Amino acid sequence: xxxxxxxxxxxxxxxxxxxxxxxxxxxxxxxxxxxxxxxxxxxxxxxxxxxxxxxxxxxxxxxxxxxxxxxxxxxxxxxxxxxxxxxxxxxxxxxxxxxxxxxxxxxxxxxxxxxxxxxxxxxxxxxxxxxxxxxxxxxxxxxxxxxxxxxxxxxxxxxxxxxxxxxxxxxxxxxxxxxxxxxxxxxxxxxxxxxxxxxxxxxxxxxxxxxxxxxxxxxxxxxxxxxxxxxxxxxxxxxxxxxxxxxxxxxxxxxxxxxxxxxxxxxxxxxxxxxxxxxxxxxxxxxxxxxxxxxxxxxxxxxxxxxxxxxxxxxxxxxxxxxxxxxxxxxxxxxxxxxxxxxxxxxxxxxxxxxxxxxxxxxxxxxxxx
Amino acid sequence: xxxxxxxxxxxxxxxxxxxxxxxxxxxxxxxxxxxxxxxxxxxxxxxxxxxxxxxxxxxxxxxxxxxxxxxxxxxxxxxxxxxxxxxxxxxxxxxxxxxxxxxxxxxxxxxxxxxxxxxxxxxxxxxxxxxxxxxxxxxxxxxxxxxxxxxxxxxxxxxxxxxxxxxxxxxxxxxxxxxxxxxxxxxxxxxxxxxxxxxxxxxxxxxxxxxxxxxxxxxxxxxxxxxxxxxxxxxxxxxxxxxxxxxxxxxxxxxxxxxxxxxxxxxxxxxxxxxxxxxxxxxxxxxxxxxxxxxxxxxxxxxxxxxxxxxxxxxxxxxxxxxxxxxxxxxxxxxxxxxxxxxxxxxxxxxxxxxxxxxxxxxxxxxxxxxxxxxxxxxxxxxxxxxxxxxxxxxxxxxxxxxxxxxxxxxxxxxxxxxxxxxxxxxxxxxxxxxxxxxxxxxxxxxxxxxxxxxxxxxxxxxxxxxxx
Numbered sequence: 001x002x003x004x005x006x007x008x009x010x011x012x013x014x015x016x017x018x019x020x021x022x023x024x025x026x027x028x029x030x031x032x033x034x035x036x037x038x039x040x041x042x043x044x045x046x047x048x049x050x051x052x053x054x055x056x057x058x059x060x061x062x063x064x065x066x067x068x069x070x071x072x073x074x075x076x077x078x079x080x081x082x083x084x085x086x087x088x089x090x091x092x093x094x095x096x097x098x099x100x101x102x103x104x105x106x107x108x109x110x111x112x113x114x115x116x117x118x119x120x121x122x123x124x125x126x127x128x129x130x131x132x133x134x135x136x137x138x139x140x141x142x143x144x145x146x147x148x149x150x151x152x153x154x155x156x157x158x159x160x161x162x163x164x165x166x167x168x169x170x171x172x173x174x175x176x177x178x179x180x181x182x183x184x185x186x187x188x189x190x191x192x193x194x195x196x197x198x199x200x201x202x203x204x205x206x207x208x209x210x211x212x213x214x215x216x217x218x219x220x221x222x223x224x225x226x227x228x229x230x231x232x233x234x235x236x237x238x239x240x241x242x243x244x245x246x247x248x249x250x251x252x253x254x255x256x257x258x259x260x261x262x263x264x265x266x267x268x269x270x271x272x273x274x275x276x277x278x279x280x281x282x283x284x285x286x287x288x289x290x291x292x293x294x295x296x297x298x299x300x301x302x303x304x305x306x307x308x309x310x311x312x313x314x315x316x317x318x319x320x321x322x323x324x325x326x327x328x329x330x331x332x333x334x335x336x337x338x339x340x341x342x343x344x345x346x347x348x349x350x351x352x353x354x355x356x357x358x359x360x361x362x363x364x365x366x367x368x369x370x
Numbered sequence: 371x372x373x374x375x376x377x378x379x380x381x382x383x384x385x386x387x388x389x390x391x392x393x394x395x396x397x398x399x400x401x402x403x404x405x406x407x408x409x410x411x412x413x414x415x416x417x418x419x420x421x422x423x424x425x426x427x428x429x430x431x432x433x434x435x436x437x438x439x440x441x442x443x444x445x446x447x448x449x450x451x452x453x454x455x456x457x458x459x460x461x462x463x464x465x466x467x468x469x470x471x472x473x474x475x476x477x478x479x480x481x482x483x484x485x486x487x488x489x490x491x492x493x494x495x496x497x498x499x500x501x502x503x504x505x506x507x508x509x510x511x512x513x514x515x516x517x518x519x520x521x522x523x524x525x526x527x528x529x530x531x532x533x534x535x536x537x538x539x540x541x542x543x544x545x546x547x548x549x550x551x552x553x554x555x556x557x558x559x560x561x562x563x564x565x566x567x568x569x570x571x572x573x574x575x576x577x578x579x580x581x582x583x584x585x586x587x588x589x590x591x592x593x594x595x596x597x598x599x600x601x602x603x604x605x606x607x608x609x610x611x612x613x614x615x616x617x618x619x620x621x622x623x624x625x626x627x628x629x630x631x632x633x634x635x636x637x638x639x640x641x642x643x644x645x646x647x648x649x650x651x652x653x654x655x656x657x658x659x660x661x662x663x664x665x666x667x668x669x670x671x672x673x674x675x676x677x678x679x680x681x682x683x684x685x686x687x688x689x690x691x692x693x694x695x696x697x698x699x700x701x702x703x704x705x706x707x708x709x710x711x712x713x714x715x716x717x718x719x720x721x722x723x724x725x726x727x728x729x730x731x732x733x734x735x736x737x738x739x740x741x742x743x744x745x746x747x748x749x750x751x752x753x754x755x756x757x758x759x760x761x762x763x764x765x766x767x768x769x770x771x772x773x774x775x776x777x778x779x780x781x782x783x784x785x786x787x788x789x790x791x792x793x794x795x796x797x798x799x800x801x802x803x804x805x806x807x808x809x810x811x812x813x814x815x816x817x818x819x820x821x822x823x824x825x826x827x828x829x830x831x832x833x834x835x836x837x838x839x
Contacts, residue, residue, distance in 0.1 A: 149771075150775070153771070157764065157765055228818060271645060273645075274814060276824070276827070279824060294821055294825070295821070297821065298819045299782060
């Protein structure tokens, strides 16, 4: 039996970031990844590094994450191609714009200033190609995008270089608690540790259910498309208020179209099936918002498997039922930006029992209210 | 896309080469509603390219095998199959919905069964300098020859091996084109290794034709045998080709055109994107779909015929097309002539004779499949062999992980030009097998699709939903 301080199930950006932070704190750690680091949601998402438009419960974690992203190269020896020209939420109707105004006022009242209201003219100045229908918007100026597979791989590599035992291609058996230790069998070996972190994305629901602590997590397959290279016409990442869309142009000229229309996911076979009828909605939304895009060609489309919770918020924090058990999952299509801070916070919870960042709204407790 | 008569068909066939023509003709003649979709301007695929339009009307130029296509095409025309050219299939999903683009608009068509007959593509042949202007594949040269009657007139080198290597040389010479030297990369001793399997080949018509072709080319062109190294040189344009033989002899030639050919491999992109399982073929050194005896893949209802099912040539392609069509008819409960399937299977067994000999004889040498140093592997993203080896050293374990480091396979060719090279290079570097290393995960759209076409897809008609499978 191999004895560690902490075991982690799941090698996405969350598990890898937690492993890295645990090594900084001096804990011994083994991480199990059934495929390879970044194989699913962490490696194939849209790469949005976004504080904009987050649920209030996530904002403290998101702000802390942004501060880490802004010096990511120092932490993991790779700049992850982070490119920050802001993210803009576009309002498409008078009602949309009213919602934007109320949102910014509410954030200001709570003491958050990262979101700023934009008039229609200001949006058009920042996004010259935007359609006439735009009525205004909100900008978060420090936001941007990174390359997700590169970032997750860099986290994995740095954690390993600091001494984390990262086992890729090794599926962890269901954990059990015995004599004060969490036991996990994986790859023909047995591991035990007083602490266990579940960071298994879409596969986390099964583990939680097995441990008698069910969470309403549904595996989903958000879809993305990328176009051929076109001359640069847009700097910030664009999202919408009332319709599903996330849209950005990479430095090489290709454009990424996403936002969260779902294909089908099968977590037993790792497979996803694209739904072209829903991708059609994305294509229509893009062509209405940026008419110049109609003649662009789509060169790739894909979907990643992600865990979505019913209230669209993740679970970050200790189990309410078991000692030494921590959840870091259910990021519901917007977990990539949160990775760096969630890894730091969970490592703090594991080693010190507390974290300075307010994650009270992301607790397991919300599912026990009923 | 108003040309289609329906939104649902019993059988949709993708690709109008020999396999697709045979499959569509057999199915439609038996009464199945059949749609044949093809990317080219006319039928024929690669081997019969330009069959109805080629300017080379002197039948000697392209040879009898080429014109044999007319009889198969005649059967297709008589069958009543709906045939659409310049139609690009960009997606097939596991429920057998086919996304197809034609004339600037797209449709989604429901099939009960599908035959994918997307043929072969040329094996990547990554030598130093292969991306220079003036270096092209033999297949591309043959396309120009068949469709436009164009042949080389400047100093030309042809390098490589395989049946098409010799066939193309013969065609160019007959049309008065110029070839200065042929660099034959067949490794020394490979003929001896293949000879024990020659019996099957001796009994096929290809044996006599092959010998005649070789003799014709050899009498007219200088041939350098057992070439082990080839480099293309030039600044912005090819001006010189250098080589080295197994005997240690070096040579060079001033040249404006270098045609490369290292055999063909199944074009697996469409079938892989649907999710059909593929295995590594150790003999042909390529991926090949996992098929049952009728040509059905691991995706129920999706059949694969022709060279896309494994390289076999025209005769095998025709037979596989007919086997797949008859099997699909039977599976749909159509009252097809009972003899259809067994006759097609017998035809297939006969056509397969002699393949092993050719596979052994023309097995490409490692140094022409697995490049080193500064040689470019992925031309879309300009990734070199040494970049891939460095990525492997710091942890990239397969082609999909490699994307995170180098973006290999993420350019416009969607990995067609580098996929096999990347798999074999990584397998060698990691001391494992191509099977273990795997291939790029491929997704629709397998061909670029205009955003406006996707945005303007017609709404799903009730007829599509009502299809029972």
